Amino acid sequence: MPRSGEDARRRLQQAALELFRERGYEATTTAEIAARAGVTERTFFRHFPDKREALFHGEDAFRAALSDAVIAAPDDLDPMGALLFAFRSVEQTLANNRSFSAPRQAVIDQTPALQERVLTKTAGLITALSGALRRRGVEDGVATLAAQVGMAAFGYAAGAWFHDPKPGLGAHLLRAFDALQDLSSTFRKPGPNSADVHR
Amino acid sequence: MPRSGEDARRRLQQAALELFRERGYEATTTAEIAARAGVTERTFFRHFPDKREALFHGEDAFRAALSDAVIAAPDDLDPMGALLFAFRSVEQTLANNRSFSAPRQAVIDQTPALQERVLTKTAGLITALSGALRRRGVEDGVATLAAQVGMAAFGYAAGAWFHDPKPGLGAHLLRAFDALQDLSSTFRKPGPNSADVHR
DNA sequence: TCTCGTTATGTCAGTAACTGACATATACTC
DNA sequence: GAGTATATGTCAGTTACTGACATAACGAGA
Numbered sequence: 001m002p003r004s005g006e007d008a009r010r011r012l013q014q015a016a017l018e019l020f021r022e023r024g025y026e027a028t029t030t031a032e033i034a035a036r037a038g039v040t041e042r043t044f045f046r047h048f049p050d051k052r053e054a055l056f057h058g059e060d061a062f063r064a065a066l067s068d069a070v071i072a073a074p075d076d077l078d079p080m081g082a083l084l085f086a087f088r089s090v091e092q093t094l095a096n097n098r099s100f101s102a103p104r105q106a107v108i109d110q111t112p113a114l115q116e117r118v119l120t121k122t123a124g125l126i127t128a129l130s131g132a133l134r135r136r137g138v139e140d141g142v143a144t145l146a147a148q149v150g151m152a153a154f155g156y157a158a159g160a161w162f163h164d165p166k167p168g169l170g171a172h173l174l175r176a177f178d179a180l181q182d183l184s185s186t187f188r189k190p191g192p193n194s195a196d197v198h199r
Numbered sequence: 200m201p202r203s204g205e206d207a208r209r210r211l212q213q214a215a216l217e218l219f220r221e222r223g224y225e226a227t228t229t230a231e232i233a234a235r236a237g238v239t240e241r242t243f244f245r246h247f248p249d250k251r252e253a254l255f256h257g258e259d260a261f262r263a264a265l266s267d268a269v270i271a272a273p274d275d276l277d278p279m280g281a282l283l284f285a286f287r288s289v290e291q292t293l294a295n296n297r298s299f300s301a302p303r304q305a306v307i308d309q310t311p312a313l314q315e316r317v318l319t320k321t322a323g324l325i326t327a328l329s330g331a332l333r334r335r336g337v338e339d340g341v342a343t344l345a346a347q348v349g350m351a352a353f354g355y356a357a358g359a360w361f362h363d364p365k366p367g368l369g370a371h372l373l374r375a376f377d378a379l380q381d382l383s384s385t386f387r388k389p390g391p392n393s394a395d396v397h398r
Numbered sequence: 399t400c401t402c403g404t405t406a407t408g409t410c411a412g413t414a415a416c417t418g419a420c421a422t423a424t425a426c427t428c
Numbered sequence: 429g430a431g432t433a434t435a436t437g438t439c440a441g442t443t444a445c446t447g448a449c450a451t452a453a454c455g456a457g458a
Contacts, residue, residue, distance in 0.1 A: 004406090030445085031443085115319070116315055122318075145351055180383055184279065204434075228414065229414080241439095402458100404456100408450080410450105420438085423436080425434080427430100427432080
């Protein structure tokens with residue numbers, strides 16, 4: 001009895017989050033998730049390629065929003081400036097999802113398998129950002145490096161914002177990007193012979 | 200018939216790499232790996248927590264070497280300098296493993312599941328580097344950020360070195376860290392209203 | 399309204415990764 | 429030579445995931 005298809009996906013997602021919170025990720029079965037959502041296990045796997053993915057829906061839209069913002073950033077911004085611009089543009093989206101993402105994050109923090117998946121999602125974001133930078137004319141290698149570094153700063157800022165939302169994500173982002181500049185600017189290269197520790 | 204335990208692990212590792220190259224990762228069964236190594240499937244899982252891990256042995260030693268080098272770096276080096284020092288100190292180790300890691304990398308490049316595992320290994324490296332930086336007195340958040348950024352530069356340099364080994368890893372590392380400085384130094388912050396694209 | 403093609407789902411059988419429990423054989427020590 | 433620890437074998441079982449086929453709802457058009 002197909003209601004809409006999209007409906008079942010939402011129920012499955014909800015059921016998965018609930019059960020993971022109640023019993024933990026490893027202790028819940030895909031069959032149990034399907035049962036609570038009122039469908040069959042087979043249907044679960046028609047909506048999600050694997051058990052982990054049930055917690056990661058919507059990431060595609062977020063990735064698209066971020067890379068679109070990079071492309072739409074003012075032309076006079078250099079790579080890191082465009083990234084900062086893009087990160088600031090999604091603050092509202094993130095703020096709206098806070099109530100949903102909080103319990104989700106709690107489950108992830110307790111589950112290595114889910115943490116692993118977070119890493120691949122992040123890698124996907126980096127790839128998208130890198131591609132967007134290239135569309136701005138940034139050279140290939142630099143784009144990849146900038147996307148990685150920018151993502152690190154974003155993660156840093158988002159974590160701080162999670163614990164202390166008052167200043168707003170934008171403020172945390174500015175602090176993170178400042179920290180980045182400090183890291184590079186005060187940095188002096190080690191001497192040419194410095195690598196020979198092991199003699 | 201237990202030979203030494205360590206012996207079986209090596210045979211399993213070797214068999215896994217061979218079979219993955221011949222048939223691909225997904226098409227290879229843990230039972231097949233065990234059979235070629237002359238042991239039982241159960242023994243495979245006594246040596247490796249899961250199928251993927253058969254390709255990632257030795258990473259622990261590499262991680263330890265890197266973080267030890269960070270701790271042993273000259274005191275006058277700032278965070279990024281200490282990281283660069285550490286990365287240069289493992290060039291010989293990496294060069295020695297080139298013949299083994301080349302086919303391994305080829306398998307990984309064709310296997311999403313293994314790429315995902317690479318990401319968690321990298322995350323483990325970042326955590327270790329961050330801890331080593333903290334032991335040098337670097338503040339918590341800065342240490343994490345520096346470790347991530349440094350690791351990005353290392354990956355950038357290692358990739359370039361893989362395609363063009365002649366200049367040596369050290370030269371590629373210097374180039375990568377220079378690129379990092381360029382990213383931050385030329386970077387101008389976007390104006391305060393820049394985030395309002397979506398109106 | 400009937401028909402037909404499309405789509406979401408159900409059903410069922412099967413594969414393969416991984417685990418726990420117990421038995422056994424080898425190596426190591428006293 | 430007895431005894432202990434360790435690596436392995438054996439076996440039964442769970443669960444994530446897949447392919448093949450059947451069926452029920454839905455929409456478009458005659």
